[in-house]
Amino acid sequence: MTSQGISRKSILKTSNLITPIIVGTNSVSNNNDLQVMSEKNLVDRLEKILALHLDKIIIFGMPKLHDSSGSQAWNKKGIVQNTVRTIRENFDKKIQIIADVCVCQYNLSGHCGILNQNNYVDNDKTLERMSNIALSYAESGADMVAPSSMMDGVVLSIRNKLDDNGFRDTKIMSFSKHFSCLYSPFRLTAFKKFSKIDKSTYQIGNSNSREILRKIEMDLLEGADIITIKPSLGNLDLIRRIVEMVNCKIAAQHVSGEYAMIKAASRCGLIDEYEWTIGYFASMIRAGVNVIISYGAEEIAASFRIH
Numbered sequence: 001m002t003s004q005g006i007s008r009k010s011i012l013k014t015s016n017l018i019t020p021i022i023v024g025t026n027s028v029s030n031n032n033d034l035q036v037m038s039e040k041n042l043v044d045r046l047e048k049i050l051a052l053h054l055d056k057i058i059i060f061g062m063p064k065l066h067d068s069s070g071s072q073a074w075n076k077k078g079i080v081q082n083t084v085r086t087i088r089e090n091f092d093k094k095i096q097i098i099a100d101v102c103v104c105q106y107n108l109s110g111h112c113g114i115l116n117q118n119n120y121v122d123n124d125k126t127l128e129r130m131s132n133i134a135l136s137y138a139e140s141g142a143d144m145v146a147p148s149s150m151m152d153g154v155v156l157s158i159r160n161k162l163d164d165n166g167f168r169d170t171k172i173m174s175f176s177k178h179f180s181c182l183y184s185p186f187r188l189t190a191f192k193k194f195s196k197i198d199k200s201t202y203q204i205g206n207s208n209s210r211e212i213l214r215k216i217e218m219d220l221l222e223g224a225d226i227i228t229i230k231p232s233l234g235n236l237d238l239i240r241r242i243v244e245m246v247n248c249k250i251a252a253q254h255v256s257g258e259y260a261m262i263k264a265a266s267r268c269g270l271i272d273e274y275e276w277t278i279g280y281f282a283s284m285i286r287a288g289v290n291v292i293i294s295y296g297a298e299e300i301a302a303s304f305r306i307h
């Protein structure tokens with residue numbers, strides 16, 4: 001910890017941070033600096049997270065079984081559903097639980113939806129699957145569901161499904177997910193052979209800011225409670241425009257590639273990772289971001305003792 005770091009802590013608080021938790025059947029630490037947790041080690045890790053005054057997590061599942069439809073994603077006894085129940089049983093409401101809604105970690109294609117005969121993602125067929133996944137998370141006790149597939153109409157489809165089943169209080173975090181190479185470390189962790197998959201037909205390109213803003217407006221009209229922009233790096237201009245355009249909470253995800261770049265540069269002695277991270281996170285808060293999803297949340301909270 002450096003004195004410089006301490007003096008820069010004030011704009012960033014632990015309440016601004018969401019910790020991603022990747023749950024799998026075995027605990028793994030890999031070359032990408034991402035940790036996969038087994039259910040066995042989960043309670044210990046969450047006690048440490050709470051001790052750092054971090055109280056919000058987003059869960060990503062890495063199942064053992066995969067099939068063509070990704071059916072483990074909506075299995076009521078699936079890895080995320082079991083994890084959510086375990087957290088609720090052990091921590092009651094002390095931790096806000098957000099759960100990522102997608103099928104790409106669960107199917108055989110690595111795509112974020114159901115494929116048609118031409119191997120393109122079929123938007124409408126995918127909506128029902130996404131709403132079933134979201135319902136299974138809500139039934140397990142999740143506070144918020146986070147559809148990340150970028151399918152048109154996914155927020156409305158999930159909102160209707162939750163409302164029809166008595167989960168009006170379950171919130172929806174919608175993603176504005178831009179096509180980027182910065183997801184590679186997560187993909188290498190979750191599904192090695194798909195790390196270079198082309199998702200450009202449903203993720204948004206960087207050059208079309210009008211399309212990005214229109215999609216966010218649609219998500220809000222459909223019932224999104226919070227909008228998350230990812231990646232964060234390279235999108236601060238958009239984040240600022242979105243903050244001025246909408247009246248809801250804004251999150252930014254400091255994605256796996258951004259986190260990995262900092263770690264790699266730090267290991268090479270090229271940068272001070274804490275100074276850069278704190279400065280960069282402060283720029284996101286200045287731009288109007290309310291919460292930051294980051295794999296570095298625990299390290300930042302521990303090193304700077306921010307509250």
Ligand SMILES: [Zn+2]
Pocket residue numbers: 102103104105111112148149
């Ligand atoms: Zn996906």
